[in-house]
Amino acid sequence: MDPAGRPQERYARLARYSGLADILPAWQASACAVIGLGGLGSALAPQLARLGVRSLRLLDRDIVSQENLGHQQLYTESDAALALPKAIAAAQALSAVNSQPKLQPRVEELSRHNIRTLLDGCTLLFDGLDNYYTRLLVNDYAHAAGRPWFYAGVVSGELSVRAVIPGHSGCLRCLVDVPPAPGSIPTCSSAGVFPPLLQLAALLQLELAGRWLRFSDGQAGGAAAWPDLIFGFDMQSLRLRSLPAPRRPDCPVCTAPPGEGRYDFLDGVFDERAASACDGLRQQLQLGRALNLGRLAEMLAASGGFELRHSPFSLSAARGSLRYTLFPEGRIVLEGSDSPQELNRFVDTYLGG
Ligand SMILES: [Zn+2]
Known part of the structure; x- marks a missing residue:
């Protein structure tokens, strides 16, 4: 030992x-x-x-x-x-x-x-x-x-x-x-x-x-x-x-000593929407309230049309080329569409807005 x-x-x-x-x-x-x-x-x-x-x-x-x-x-x-x-x-x-x-x-x-x-x-x-x-x-x-x-x-x-x-x-x-x-x-x-x-x-x-x-x-x-x-x-x-790979002379991050550079991404100078834009066909929403995944799974099953996968950690609901994934802390991810309306419609219809 x-x-x-x-x-x-x-x-x-x-x-x-x-x-x-x-x-x-x-x-x-x-x-x-x-x-x-x-x-x-x-x-x-x-x-x-x-x-x-x-x-x-x-x-x-x-x-x-x-x-x-x-x-x-x-x-x-x-x-x-x-x-x-x-x-x-x-x-x-x-x-x-x-x-x-x-x-x-x-x-x-x-x-x-x-x-x-x-x-x-x-x-x-x-x-x-x-x-x-x-x-x-x-x-x-x-x-x-x-x-x-x-x-x-x-x-x-x-x-x-x-x-x-x-x-x-x-x-x-x-x-x-x-x-x-x-x-x-x-x-x-x-x-x-x-x-x-x-x-x-x-x-x-x-x-x-x-x-x-x-x-x-x-x-x-x-x-x-x-x-x-x-x-x-x-x-x-x-x-x-x-x-x-030498330093770029005008790099705002690494040309200063650690802790003293300009950190545009950490400081939010770059719009965070750029983050989701990087992801292409993916939308994310934070509801700001917890979700009861068990009850939602029952409700989505009853409404029909979704292929559901459920664990204590997440609920995935797929319909055609769209897949919604819900997390207990209130995060919802939509894959397969870059339209915010698509995600808002799902929230309004199934999560009570
Ligand atoms: Zn650098």
Whole structure:
């Protein structure tokens, strides 16, 4: 047993690998957050659990659906049948992998209002997101709070990965100043993804995080600069590339010391409606009151026309190409339409306005 009471035999192979041996204690002392539990988060979270990190915060706003099962390895058919929130399903799966990390599922939409609470106490932040608005918000938070985060984007057959280390590297805002307009860039929804590529992205994120743990440990006496690189891979050429990624001289986020930059996304300078615009055919509403999902399920079943999936954590009601997902705290998500009227009509008809 180690001082924290962990049995060591399960980590013996990890400790024998020279690239992990010296930093395994640092990994096991870390409080990690996986932000977004889709394909990328599904690849990251099990590895972090197996490393035996101290705690693992699991953030996602969505429920498991059939279309996730092809590339999101954490989830099962029964998770989809029960319409379990991804954070809950992930915590259930990971608790069977390793009971030592403290698992902290959060079924919430990350926003500038709750990001400080949702990421509080996390020492390493991992990007499992699928939109640039939220990534730029995380980028702001990471610099405001002085937390390293590990960006990854995987679409179709390409990936890019970068460690964003406040005070030591450039950042995402150096690369992307404002979120791309909806439809202007390919997404996993529009262009699909080759699932094993998600594992390669997770590998690079985890390796960079390990290198940061080693680098930060040696900071006291060392004057070495963090090697600030962007990694890319594309399936056509089968080549992994690394490119120097210097700071953009006018970047408002990373050219100032951590905590002293201009954080437009955290401060709400960018309209939050941009966040939903990034999502394309997705609308969200917060009713501001709790919902009794059991009673609503009965009522929607009686009204007919909906395909329902119900768990203690969510209620999904599909009709044609539209899917409404209701959460107990009063959040409603409509997928399949970008018309606010469509969502308002559902609320007026079934939830009493
Ligand atoms: Zn920057």
